[in-house]
Amino acid sequence: MGFFSKILDKLGFDAGASKVEAMLKTPVPPAPAASAPAAAPVAAPAPVSAPAPAPAKTVDVSAILEQKAAANPQKLNWRTSIVDLLKLLDIDSSLQARKELATELGCPAELMGDSAKMNMWLHKAVMQKLAANGGKVPAELLD
Template sequence: MSIFKDILNKLLGRAKPAATTSGTPTGTPAPAGSAPTPSGASPASAGGTAPAGSAGQATAKPAPLSGVDVESIMDNLVKESGQTLNWRTSIVDTMKALGIDSSLEHRKELARELHYSGDMNDSAAMNIWLHKRLMQELAANGGKLPADLS
């Protein structure tokens, strides 16, 4: 798994259930457009094929972090860590708060994933770029961040 996807998964794992429980409760009728299976018929024999348009639904998915309050999650992770971490300015601290290996090797891998074109041997410049780019990517994926970070 990529480091960026690991970051997304860590944030999603900490998201408040209210942000993800907008589906229908158990026992609620199926949404309009989904045909019930006739009595005695198996789902495969009831319709024969998938409804038209179901293949296009993959492209209509909401952003992975849609509505996730990244700022709140990160602040809570820092508190729970018991460390003095500044996730708002440091890629190393951001990764540490998320429980992700923040070694130079892993930061270089994340830089490759996010298409860093600078000198990877200049770790200070790379770290600044990485933090800014990560915040932009989180916002682009639907995460809620303060305006000064996205």
């Protein structure tokens, strides 16, 4: 089972192995360059491969995580921290585990050496993947 599969499982997504593979192929926008001025978003060309299958149901990611956070004795900020998100889901949040997840999700190589930048990219990528595959995620977490 891949790392992203564990996240999907903990959130109640109906995703078998083939669905997870399709979900992983959903593109995630690249991280913006720190010194580059903000530019208008450019639509990426559509992939040539078959489209990802439609999710069986919508999963309210925010509601599930808020419920878990309320029941957790630790004060975890899942909305901004990938470490806290993983802890809330009772998934390994070590640097090695996050690097495994980042590799699985296609994190740019230049971010892998800087854990803070990788973590920010990773949190956004996870939220975007969940939203792109039937997860109800607050819009402010997708920017």
